[in-house]
Amino acid sequence: MFGTSGIRGAVGDEVTAELALSVGRALATEGYERVVVGRDVRESGTVLVDALTAGVRECGGDVVDVGVAPTPTVARGVDWLEADAGVVITASHNPATDNGIKLWSPSGQAFDAERRETIASRVETDRYDLAAWDGLGSRSRNDGLLERHVEAIADRVDGLEGLDVVVDVGNGAGSVTADALLELGASVRTLNAQQDGRFPGRPSEPNEETLGDLQKLVGATDADLGVAHDGDGDRMVAVDERGRFVPKDLLLALFAREAVGTGDRVAAPVDTSLAVDDALADVGASVTRTAVGDVYVAERATEPDVVFGGEPSGAWIWPDETLSPDGPLAAAKLAAMAADEGSLASLVDDLETYPIRRTSIEVDDKERVMETVESTVRERYDEIDALDGVRIDHGDGWTLVRPSGTEPVVRITAEARDDERAEALFEDAREIVLEANEESDVAAAE
Secondary structure, eight states, X not given: OOBBTBEEEEBTTTXXXXXXXXXXXXXXXXXXXXXXXXXXXXXXXXXXXXXXXHHHHHTTOEEEEEEEOOHHHHHHHHHHTTOSEEEEEOOTTSOTTEEEEEEEOTTSOBOOHHHHHHHHHHHHHTOOOOOOTTOOOOEEEOOOHHHHHHHHHHHHSXXXXXXXXXXXXXXXXXXHHHHHHHHTTOEEEEESOSOOTTOOSSOSSOSTTTOHHHHHHHHHSSOSEEEEEOTTSOBEEEEETTSOBOOHHHHHHHHHHHXXXXXXXXXXXXXXXXXXXXXHHTTTOEEEEEOSSHHXXXXXXXXXXXXXXXXTXXXXXXXXXXXXXXXXXXXXXHHHHHHHHSOHHHHHHTSXXXXXXXXXXXXXXXXXXXXXXXXXXXXHOSOEEOSSSEEEEOSSEEEEEEEOSSSSEEEEEEEESSHHHHHHHHHHHHHHHHHHHHHHHHHHHO
């Protein structure tokens, strides 16, 4: 029921009021007596919030409704409001047709696998402790979390007087960013700041292809940088003062290098670029790799020598502040880095970049194909990591063969420090997958 980022899917199909009601019941039955609930701007969120809230209350739990708010605001709010759990009704960067449910602990960390499985088991078996008529829980309203989040960011970032920032909110819930930057003294212009769950300004996922307007505006004005969020404000990506989209791996390298000291580690998934390893090696730090998904990055970030966690999707985690990916905090920290350096472009240009190849191969049986791939790879190579798919460390490059979590495809990624080597590693991995798929088809036919 839960993917790596909570429950997510099409409204009226995978995600329904009935499901939200059941999750609310399961939370209260499992002893989460006080639950903070917020949502992004999707219209379907109003129905899902009402249903989930009813489920919590029906089993004796109390709900604090914080309205429309960024996911990291709600995640932080679990601790601020002395609650036992938090729920955000959001599909994050997914299209307007989708919605979802993501659960949070008081630490700001998303529910781990064990807690997710406990809730899923309750829902699947339909076992709840319904309260008597006089034992129903309450529902109250709290509108102060947005301001609290702004204050928390302002307390951790130096003043930004004289800096000019464009914020592309993407018609989503990420207004905290503009408010925090203004509080820090920056000049702020906004794009797509009107909240609208249809996302008319651009698709909810912020990437180079969807941020043309932001790139043009920043490049044509005297802005120092531009930042953009997805629908619920947990992701943050950037555009430098020249209007160039900053590759997400390079953002990860910048944040990581700024956060570490000698001997520190940075948590990042298995598909992270060598650019991050090299940037950290220069300052005596290193990468510890996780499975793909900000949930797994956050879990690794709880280890004492991990001072930062990031995922090239645009999720950035500073564990001494919160274990939730915090897009507004990331925007403010990046703005501070640009202010200190005097140019975001120069920071980016100082980092090494390497050729990377990617493709996806459609398969009928992902599990069987991956079993064959792993067996083949283990026979040929020594440096293997099977944490999430199969990752091969070649010293001067790496390859990753990983099954998609949502589609009938196997994804292949290869990176090296020169084009010829990257192409060779990519073709080798591609042949391994194609051969494994052929073997799988033959076995199925027999």
